[in-house]
Amino acid sequence: MVGGGDGAFIGAVHRIAARLDDCYEFVAGALSSDAQRAIASGAALRLEPDRCYTDYREMARAEAAREDGIDVVAIVTPNYLHAPVATAFLEAGIHVICDKPLGITLAEGEALVDLARAKGLVFALTHTYSGYPMVRHARELVAAGAIGEVRQVHVEYAQDWMADAAAQDPAFQATDWHNDARRAGPTGCTGDIGTHAFHIAGFVSGIQPNELLAEMHSFTPNRALDDHVQVMLRYPNGARGTLWASQMAAGCENALKLRVFGTKASLAFDQEHPNELWITPQGGSAQRLTRGRVRGDAAEHATRIPSGHPEGYLEAFAQLYRDGAAQIHAMVAKQPPPADAAWLPAVEDGVAGLRFIDAVLESDRRGSRWVSL
Template sequence: MRKRLKLGMVGGGRGAFIGAVHRMAARLDDRYELVAGALSSDPERAAASAADVGIEPERCYADWRDMARAEGRLRREGRGGIDAVSIVTPNHLHASIARAFLAEGIHIICDKPLTVSLAEALELRDLARGSGALFMLTHTYTGYPMVRHARSLVAQGAIGELRLLQVEYAQDWWSEASAVADGGWRGDPAIAGPAGTLGDVGIHAYQLASYVSGCEPHEIAAELHTFAPGRRLDDHVQVMMRYANGARGTLWASQVATGCENALSLRLYGSRAQLRFEQEEPNVLWLTPQGGAAQRITRGRAASVAAVGATRIPPGHPEGYIEAFAQLYRDAADRILALDAGRTDLSDLPVLPGIEDGVAGHRFIASVLQSHRRGSAWVSLDDARDPD
């Protein structure tokens, strides 16, 4: 009988969208049991939220520091402490919470972005490397079967040498007419960090492009913009990218793109073929060879090991966002159990977004900010540093 992992959660109390998504994802494959949580810093709200999701009162905490210490002690004493913690708080708390649980040897499943700065990301990476614990970052879209199939096709040489890359992530929820025009904590640099749309969805676009293509740019030139008067963080970003092999790329992310819901799309153009994925139709991938007809590849019919391993139901039955999120949790469970069993070679397991992806994302964010402040000058990602 396969062991169900004991999961804790920090953040994600009543009314929190992403916390509920994480809980659904963790439950979908029956690999986790949510047994502890610090779901809110308000004790009454924390208790009510814990009761909502079936956490016993003695495992409900109003302070994540108390939770880390108590659950770590239970682990050391063999009394059923949590195996992993899911961190779903606003950005500025990610690093502090992760440090506390890593110190207890507890595996981390953290919502993106990793931290609020490159320096903090590098510090956390060093700590995670020495902890022996898994650190998984929930870049959701890497869980889609067709994204994994696209990565496999690129690695096999199906598109030839990469020449052009275009990735975009367009939403309209932060438009001036929106009822949430201030953006909540996402519009507050003290909580979200120095990047608005760039750090919220731009980083998803960047990570998706890097994951599928297997390449990261070495230079970028960028412009940030804020359309809404009085807004303190960017709501629109456009980036040009140069790759070491001579390829060129563009990234566009906007949360004031009127009429767009969650329009994340990726197009790769190689010397042999074009590859196209659109998140709003996640069960379809398009491969178009040079001079040939477009091939529509569907989830359930894609034959790669990567796609098959991320597929739950027969062809024609749609899978989507929750299943992609759940795939990350399922893969994390397999990796945690392998680590806890003493395995050192995990190369047979699916590649998961983790601490290195988080650091790469913050290099990108820092470089975009640096380029923007220098009048959209070209900057090297090797020289990335946090704004003063």
């Protein structure tokens, strides 16, 4: 693992997710930008001292040289390091599981696609919400024509943590990487959670917009980057959509919601109630589909425990790790990736996210004009 040392957020979630299905062992890390913290964090997590690194480049070199070196690295640093760290490990012949967004520029994302392909390595991108069974079932229903042709896609991702007093403090804004274009990239909320919303909308609906109109905004005086974005979407088949992402929506915890309307029915998914999916036919009554009772292949594949026992965020994350392990095993065995692991978000999805960010920036810069995606 690179990043994820003591005090970090998502690294610990990755470590739990990686171990949930017994597919991975955690054996090495460059866990912090601070050398002492990197060593102490590795020791606290019971890594062998010679596998606690203080520099990710040294880790890539040393692990590639060991007979028992790592097969795959998890990248959980702030955004600006994703591409350089991924490049170092891909060049060393090591598979990559990277958090989103893929990088901070489209050019570095495209270079990662080329490098991963040239090296023949798996590159997974942890768009967590695509790991939920009911999200996979929603995708399966749309693909099977259960809602007819898709006409509208509406996705929203609302949080309120940037409105907390602590996050409003100028000292926090001056030091936290989310507010710093050098480390977060050219957007704040748009890259941080807008990319998750963009990904799940395409993952479920099966269609990608080709034009958008966007307005980015910061409700916080002097915040360097956006803390709110609203976007209108047009699709090549004539469908229309909206995407709203905000980290300033008072009272919202992690309110990622998706609705897809087809010619025959609509689907609704709410991330805070991930064990259910609603489908409502035109002129009919809403039906609540539950995780353990659906017999769609994709949902069953992503389920671990019997119906009525709630699963959630950690299992969704673990699903991505399980699919990643299946893809790596297949690649090592020179087999095609198993079909049920094929929905793992990949480096190409990361490039689509970076294109989305660029288009939002361009539209906003031009006074919220329609731009091509």
